[in-house]
């Protein structure tokens with residue numbers, strides 16, 4: 001994993017914020033979490049002011065919320081505390097440093113809510129210190145060992161293998177993308193283009209596929225060249241294990257969703273992402289800005305929108 005690029009990019013903060021007014025309607029559907037920064041103003045512990053953040057969604061969203069809190073609290077000279085439910089997601093995987101807010105404190109403090117948007121704002125840009133958020137997402141040793149053991153086992157004893165992580169987001173998005181967001185998920189054609197980019201550019205490429213829709217992947221990803229490995233023997237693995245595996249690869253093919261975006265940030269190599277995957281009038285674009293989530297050097301492949309164009313009344 002190469003961390004230096006992301007430390008320089010300053011973009012990490014922009015990927016995680018969604019206007020809190022959307023909290024109730026958009027809960028499961030959004031790629032990015034709805035959240036609130038909350039500031040304690042009353043009681044001894046809060047006398048200097050401390051901040052916490054909503055804990056919503058699964059691993060990728062939780063990472064985004066954590067990163068946002070970490071950066072904003074630091075920028076403002078406050079202590080950040082994470083909710084217990086966020087610790088439950090993150091502390092088994094990463095050596096995170098922010099302390100957990102005990103349940104009893106929620107009631108004892110008076111909170112003030114702040115709204116955050118889903119994109120980078122200029123006033124967030126100048127955070128003192130170096131870009132350390134990826135250090136917060138340092139894996140525990142057992143996950144590092146597991147990932148390296150797996151990657152070695154599929155290298156067939158060759159030196160200089162180039163590992164390309166492929167994360168295929170399916171699950172609820174298969175329905176919500178066309179039905180709610182006027183968009184599409186990644187299709188077979190996208191994955192073929194992205195994989196052929198890496199096959200042409202590197203020798204000894206090995207693709208490591210993780211997905212919550214492994215059956216679809218096995219039907220739609222051509223493994224006949226012998227360079228494709230479905231993680232967990234084709235069963236959906238644990239999120240922690242899958243995430244660590246993706247992040248330990250050299251390059252990333254992501255589809256959509258925060259899980260893949262964070263895996264690509266941590267992997268630090270070349271990244272190919274699905275771009276323009278909604279119609280231009282999609283409500284999704286009010287919440288999500290491509291340029292805030294994807295690093296400038298990443299390569300976008302525009303989605304084939306014909307399935308949603310055809311179903312338009």
Ligand SMILES: *[C@@H]1O[C@H](CO)[C@@H](O)[C@H](O)[C@H]1NC(C)=O
Pocket residue numbers: 001151161162163248249250
């Ligand atoms: C590619 O990834 C493997 C596994 O993490 C690592 O051992 C190797 O050094 C990486 N190769 C390059 C060129 O970064």
Ligand SMILES: *[C@@H]1O[C@H](CO)[C@@H](O)[C@H](O)[C@H]1NC(C)=O
Pocket residue numbers: 275276300301302
């Ligand atoms: C996505 O659409 C925008 C606006 O039409 C365009 O400028 C951009 O190049 C497209 N991105 C890709 C990767 O094709």
